[in-house]
Amino acid sequence: MLISIVVPCYNEEAVIDRFHERVAQETSTLDLGSESDSDVSFEFVFVDDGSSDETLPHLSRLADKDPRVRYISFSRNFGKEAAMLAGLEHAAGDALVIMDADLQHPPELISRMVELHREGYDQVIARRTRKGDRFSRTLTARAYYWLINRFMDVEIVDGVGDFRLLSRRAADSVAALTEYNRFSKGLFAWVGFPSTTFNYENAVREEGTSKWSFGKLVNYGLDGLLSFNNKPLRAAVHLGVTLMVIAAIYAVWIVGGVLTQGVDTPGYATLLVVVTALAGAQISMIGIVGEYIGRIYYEVKRRPHYLVKASNTPTVGVSLTESARPERRVSRPVR
Numbered sequence: 001m002l003i004s005i006v007v008p009c010y011n012e013e014a015v016i017d018r019f020h021e022r023v024a025q026e027t028s029t030l031d032l033g034s035e036s037d038s039d040v041s042f043e044f045v046f047v048d049d050g051s052s053d054e055t056l057p058h059l060s061r062l063a064d065k066d067p068r069v070r071y072i073s074f075s076r077n078f079g080k081e082a083a084m085l086a087g088l089e090h091a092a093g094d095a096l097v098i099m100d101a102d103l104q105h106p107p108e109l110i111s112r113m114v115e116l117h118r119e120g121y122d123q124v125i126a127r128r129t130r131k132g133d134r135f136s137r138t139l140t141a142r143a144y145y146w147l148i149n150r151f152m153d154v155e156i157v158d159g160v161g162d163f164r165l166l167s168r169r170a171a172d173s174v175a176a177l178t179e180y181n182r183f184s185k186g187l188f189a190w191v192g193f194p195s196t197t198f199n200y201e202n203a204v205r206e207e208g209t210s211k212w213s214f215g216k217l218v219n220y221g222l223d224g225l226l227s228f229n230n231k232p233l234r235a236a237v238h239l240g241v242t243l244m245v246i247a248a249i250y251a252v253w254i255v256g257g258v259l260t261q262g263v264d265t266p267g268y269a270t271l272l273v274v275v276t277a278l279a280g281a282q283i284s285m286i287g288i289v290g291e292y293i294g295r296i297y298y299e300v301k302r303r304p305h306y307l308v309k310a311s312n313t314p315t316v317g318v319s320l321t322e323s324a325r326p327e328r329r330v331s332r333p334v335r
């Protein structure tokens, strides 16, 4: 059995060697310690997501040292979702483990994942506990997951991220979902298959900095809410109808007042509140519609998810590598 370790890397020069060393160490003991007679071997699929630091030279050096290392390097930063997709598309393993490069995903859990996979699970999901997180952070996460699960068709669990093992068929299924706006938490949940979850304690980043700013997190949250279903549109319809009913009742009340008590000087304040409230509701509803149209706009362009600039392995998709160029020259008819 071949296991592919898929690692998206963006500006990870500081940890990449340590990551490789740690995982290699961990998996070597797994090779020996496995009780079952079927062998387990490993390969690394590093995806350099257009790093601006020395990540790519580090990767090619690693590949020279360790033949199990394969890497793909993007022409620019396409984001972690694209990097994971490239990893899924290029991994040759019978099962894949997706891991962050920053060692926040403990490599010692790989053996546990492989064991559980052998018991027949297609997805073995590591769920990080919120131990050590700030209370406010935990609270917002709770609120967010409560909200998002009321909206989504698939269930998203707090603490569950991209750290997981996927069987070949689960990985192929995720890679076959070619949508441009990728919300992997949703995609993984959507493909289903027998899955199991276990908890692990969150580790702090070993080196480098997190790529998540507060603004990015908020947008990611919105992506999750909007990219996976059309319930926000439905909610907009509900809100519109509710407002209409309220307005109708209010109109009856005002007309009734005029008829019974004569004309009253209308309140400027009430008017202003109603106008601004309705304007706010309208603008945000248009915003929701716009979000969906924006997504459709990106989908219909059918652009590739990423471009490959360099790699030490045959690439699928659009490639700008040195190795890909000569083939194209040959295939052109010579006059």
Ligand code: UDP
Pocket (backbone or CB within 6 Å): 007, 008, 009, 010, 011, 012, 049, 077, 078, 079, 080, 083, 099, 100, 101, 102, 104, 209, 210, 211, 212
């Ligand atoms: N990453 C990536 N492309 C990006 C941002 C991040 O491939 O545009 C990778 C990054 O190198 C790391 C993983 O995604 O291996 C998780 O990133 P990070 O540690 O910054 O996120 P956090 O752990 O804070 O959620």
Ligand code: MG
Pocket (backbone or CB within 6 Å): 100, 102, 104, 205, 210
């Ligand atoms: Mg991290």
